[in-house]
Amino acid sequence: MNHVVLTGDRPTGPLHLGHYFGTLANRVALQDVHPMYVLIADYQVITDRDRPGEIQRNITGLLLDYLAIGLDPAKVTIFQHSAVPELNQLLLPFLSLVSVAELGRNPTVKDEIAHSKQQAVNGLMFTYPVHQAADILFCKGTLVPVGKDQLPHLELTRLVARRFNERYGPVFPLPEAMMGARPLLNGLDGGKMSKSRGNAITLSATEDETAALIRKARTDSERLVTFDETRRPEVANLLTLAALCLGRTPQDLADEIGHGGAATLKRVVTEAVNEFLRPIRRRRSEIGEAEARAVLAAGNERARERAVLTLDEVRGAMAMTAA
Structure with a gap:
């Protein structure tokens, strides 16, 4: 089967060795096997924090890290949430396919709410598993590298795809989880390796x-x-x-x-x-910020072309007239 891979990161800070050995090295290997979309999930930064920080600076840092480790923009589509409005528009019909009770039962959402940096839980936090479904399904993603804690999100994506297909006709594949034996690296202080705890060796560290x-x-x-x-x-x-x-x-x-x-x-x-x-x-050090931004602009354009096709297909299946 020819898979389409969807993966990505939130631009909340620099990537570190835990990221590299946990997911990034696998992406570099997969880019030679399957078409791949790598999402810079800037909208997801505002799900669990009142102050999102320097999003644009973090996006540039992610781009530089991606290119430095060997992701090839000729093989991989690197794009950001906010640059693909058609992807985000899929959230609306997808939300109609999921009940409030089903969102509330998601164990990953419960855990992330418990560790949220917000004074009050916002609606985006509650519904972002459906947003992730849009991330995966906009490109007809069929293979999603995930950790065990993300499996409930992928199962919800499969639920959305299945219900859409049953209600409106076959449009979406049911994506599969790709789980490997990822090495577990703790931080240098013995705790969980984290960008915010200062216990990780970043890829950009001297x-x-x-x-x-x-x-x-x-x-x-x-x-x-x-x-x-x-x-x-x-x-x-x-x-x-x-x-x-x-x-x-x-x-x-x-x-x-x-x-x-x-x-x-x-x-x-x-x-x-x-x-x-x-x-x-x-x-x-050899990659300029202008070059990295050009890579992102090209990736955003390719991702948007794909999203437009999917949104048109969704509107057609729902008997809606495209604008």
Whole structure:
């Protein structure tokens, strides 16, 4: 089957190594196999926060990161929510296919509401799984790389597609989840790796910034370095990070470091990460912001052409007259 892949990110800050090993590397591989749309979800930034921050600056940062890691705009359509009004217009008929009770039962929405940065939950937060359905279905997406926590959103997308097809005729495919064994990287402080917690190594970090972050990383007082995720999670996390960058196993690295202690461990991790990021940093420095913006403009145009076709098809199925 020839799949169409839909994936993307919210422009809330710089991408980091957790993103790279969790999803970005997979996108680079998939771009040679299937047509791919990469969404910069700027409208989703305002779902869970009263102050969205520097959205335009973050969009430019995302574009530079995408191009630096090897996403090829000749193969991949990179676009942003707000530049494709026909995509967003699909939200209206899609909302008519979902009950308020079904939206309220979505466990991912419940969790994100609980961690919202808003004083009060807004309507967009409550309905954004349907917005995500529009993101996927506007391009007739059939394959969506997701984590386990996003499966309820994809199931709602399948529900919307199925109900539309039953009510108005066959228009949309039922997208499938693409789940892989993604490596779990915690932050350098032992907590969840996050843009906002300052515990992540961003793809745009300099060598000195990377070294400083790793120097502050949590370890323990045992001299012998071993890979034990249960008893020594902080040490195991650093070993995992270095191993991913080097293409080796954490256990192999631990055996090599041996009694070198935390100082040797951090030196090995710093060298591994900086060596891994060096070509990404070089490519990023070679790409101008004007070039990145031109890539986005071209992607927005292609995405809008696709969205216009889908919206016309939806209007036709619903016996509406296109404007």
